[in-house]
Amino acid sequence: MPHVVTQACCGDASCVYACPVNCIHPTPDEPDFGIAEMLYIDPATCVDCGACVTACPVGAIVPGHRIPETQERFTAVNAARYAEPDPAAARFPVDARWRKPLAPVDRPKALADVPDPLHVAIVGSGPSAMYAADELLKHRQARVTMFERLSEPFGLARFGVAPDHQSTRSVVNLFNAIAGDPQLEILLNSEIGRDVTLEQLREQFHAVIWAGGAPTDRPLEIPGADLPGVQSATSVVGWYNGHPDFTDAAPALDTERAVVIGNGNVALDVARILTSDPDRLAATDISRDALAALRGSAVREVVVVGRRGPEHAAFTLPELIGLADGPAHVWVDPADLAHVDHPDSEKLALLREISARPRPSGPRIRLAFGLTPDRVCGDRRAAGVRLLRTGTDDAVELTAGLVLPAIGYRGRPVPGLPFDAERGTVANLGGRVTENGLPVPGMYVTGWIKRGPSGFIGTNKTDSRETVDHLLADVAARR
Template sequence: MPHVITQPCCGDASCVYACPVNCIHPTPDEPDFATAEMLYIDPGTCVDCGACVTACPVGAIAPIHRIPEGQERFTAVNAEHYGDQPPSVARFPVDALWRKPLAPIGKPKAFDGLPDPMEIAIVGSGPSAMYAADELLKHSQVRVTMFERLSEPFGLARFGVAPDHKATRSVADLFNTIAAHPRLQILLNTHIGTDLTLEQLRADYDAVLWAGGAPTDRRLEIPGVDLPGVQSATSVVGWYNGHPDFREAAPALTGDRAVVIGNGNVALDVARILTADPNRLADTDIALEALAALRGSTVREVLVVGRRGPEHGAFTLPELIGLADGPARVWVDPADLTDVDVAALDSREDAEKVALLRELAARPQPAAPFIRLAFGLTPQEVRGAERATGVRFVRTGTDETVDVDASLVFTAIGYRGRPIPDLPFDDANGTVANVAGRVTVDQEPVPGLYVTGWIKRGPTGFIGTNKTDSRETVDHLLADADAGLLPRRRTAVGA
C-alpha cells in the first residue's frame, strides 16, 4: 500500500534520504527541487516500508488508506505527478540510479584539518540557522553560539506559520531537539548591531554565519498606501502569532470587507484566519489578544486579489487544496475563469490549480464570513481621505477601472531582505552579496563570513528548503576551515 505526502509538506527532504527505493521526488540533487511546491511519492515504486513516515518532521506522510480528513485529494496529486509514464521519463528526469537509495543525509563529510575547538557564531535562530547548526554539530570539533534578537527562538517557524497549521508548526519539535545539543548555546535577547557588533563576533569566532532572514515587506508603490487602514500582511501574521515587534499592529476589524493585495500563501493565511471560526482558533496557540479581536470582528468578506490570471496564482497547490477542502468558506467568481486555456499551461500544478478554482467557482457563494479569490486586477490607488475606504484597480491589460469598497487593505506582495551594517548588500536582489553562501565583495569571498536562508537566496521556498540551503553553506564553511582559509580568531570565547 503506497504512502502519500499531504499538505503540511515542508520540503525538508529527510524522507527522500530515508526511502530505500528512491521513490520520493524531486530530490535535492534534481533541478526542480528548489522550486517544487511539495515532494511527491511515486505510487508505482513505493514499497510501503514506512521509513519516510518516521523521517518526516511535520507528520505530512500517511498510508493511502489513512489519509487525514480533508487531505484525501493528495492521493491523486501524488499519483498524477508521475502520470502514466515510467520513472525514467517522469516530470523530474533522473538517471539509471532511480531505484538506488541516496547517501544518508546524516553522514557528515570528512574534514581532517578543522581547528579543535572550532567556534562558530550564527546570527539568527530561525529554520536556516537551526539546520546550519545541525550540520555543523555533526563534527565533534565544532561548538556553536547562536545569537537571537527576540526572547524566543526559531524565527518564522514560530512567528510566521499560521496558528491553525499545527502540523507545520510541529517542526519546532525538531528544532528543540537541535537546540538541546550540548555544544550549542542560544543567547536570546541579543541584537547584533546593538548589544554586539559584527566585528566583535569576527574577533571572537572562527567564522560567522548570518541567518537573519528577510524581515522586510516589499512595499506596494501606489498612491494612498500610507493611509490608516492599510498595513502589510506580514504585520498581521506577526500580530496573531504574538511576535513582539507587532503587538501594536492589531487591525481595526470593522466594516464589511477587507482586501488583500497579492495572492501568495501568506495572503491566503491572513484571509483564512480573518474569516475563521474563533472557537476553532481557540484550540491553537494564536495570541490571546488576536483571538479576542477576532471574536469581535465585523468583517464579512476578505477579497484576495491577484494581478495576473488564475493560472498564475502565487499560492501553491497544497495551500489551495487546504483552503478548498478545509473549514474555510471560499469562493471564486466564475467570470474570473472564462479565459483560461488549461491546455496551454506549462505545469501540471498550474492546471490542477485552475481545475480546483473552477470547482470553487461552481459552488454557491458561501455564507459570511467568507474568502473570495479574484484575478486579473492591478492596484492603482488606495482610495480615501483620512483613512482607507477602498481600492481602485484596473483590469490587467486594459483601461477598465474597478472600484472595491473596503475598510481594511493588506499588502502581501512578498518579503525583502534589508541592508546589514558591515555586510555587502545586493540591492537588486535584497540579499547579502554571496556565492553559494560565501559572503563576497566584488565576487571575492570575505574570509570567515557566510550567509544562509532568505538573506542568502531571497524569499523563496519553504521551511524545509533551508535544510539543503544551509548544508551548502556549511559544506563551504568547513571546506574553507579544512583548507586553512579562515582568519585566525583574535580572542578566546569567554575571555
C-alpha cells in the same frame, strides 16, 4: 496502499534519505527541488515501509488508507507527478525511480584539518540557522553560539506559520531537539549592533553565519498606500502569532470587507485567519489578544486580489487544496476563469470546481484574478481600492476599510556586509559572502538573506548544508 505526502510538507528532504527505494521526488540533487511546491511519493514504487513517516519532521506523510478526508486529494496529487504518458516528458524520468536509494552525506565525526574546537557564530535562530547548526554539530569539534534578537527562538517557524497549521508548526520539535545539543548555546535578547558588533564576532569566532532572513515587506507603491487602514499582511501575521514586534499591529476589523493585495500563501493564511470561526482558532496557540479581537470582528469577506490570471496564481496547489477542502468558505467568480487561455492544470481544475459551488453566505474568502491595484481610496482612512483589469484601463472599485499588501518579503542591508540591492540579499556565492566578486574571509550567509524569499521551511536544510560545506572547506584550507 502507498504512503502519501500531504499539505503539511515542509520540503526538508529528510524523507528522501530515509526511503529505501528512492520513491520520493524531487530529491535535492534534481533540478526541480528548489522550485517544487512539495515532495511527492511514487505510488508504483513505494513499498509502504513507513520509514519516511518517522523521518518527516512535520507529520506530512500518512499511509494511504489512513489519509484524512480533507487531505484525500493528495493521493491523486502524488500519483499525477509520475503519470505522464510519455516517459521522456515525465517530471521525474522513469529511470530515476530505479536508482539506488540516496544515502545521507557521510561526513566523519571529526575533521582532521579543522580547528578543535571550531567556534562558529550564527546570527538568528530561524529555520536556516537551526539547520546550519545541525550540520555543524555533526562534527565533534564544532561549538556553535547563536545570537537571537528576540526572547524566543526559531523565527518564522514560531512566528510566521499560521496557528491553524499545527502540523507545520511541529517542526519546532525538531529545532528543540537541535537546541538541546550541549555544544550549542542560544543567546536570546542579543542584538547585533547593540549588544555585540559584527566585527567583534568575526574576531572572536573562526566563522560567522548570518541567518537574519528577509524581515521587511516589499512596499505597495500606489497613491493612498499610506492611509490608516493599510498595513502589511506580514504585520497581521506577526500580530496573530504573538510576535513581540507586532503586539500593537492589530488591524482595523470594524469593516465588512478586507482586501489582500497579492495571492501567495501568506495572503491565503491571512484571509483564512480573518474569516475563521474564533472557536476553532481557540484550540490553537494564536495570540489571545488576537483571538479576542477576532471574536468582535465585523469582517465578512476577504478579497484576495492577484494581478495576473488564475493560471499564474502565486499560491501553491497544496495551500489551495487546504483552503478548498478545509473549514474555510472560499469562492471564485466564474467570470474570472472564463477567458483563461492556458492548458488546464490541477490548480485551474480546482479553481473551476470552487467557482461552481454556491456563493457562501457567511464569512468568506473570494479569490479574484487579473486585477492590478491603482490606488487606495479614502480620506482619513482607507475606504476602498481602485483596481484596473490588468492590461486595460477598465476600473473596478471595491469598498474596504482594511487593505493588506502581501506582495513579498525582502531582505534589508546588514551593516558591514555587501548588499545586493537588486535581489535584496547579502552578496554571496554559495553562501560565501563576497565583495567585488571575492570571498569575505570567515563570513557566510544562509536562508532568505542568501537566496531571497523562496521555498519552504525545509528548503533551508539543503541551503544551509551548502553553506556549512563551504565554511568547513574554507576553514580547513586556511589551516
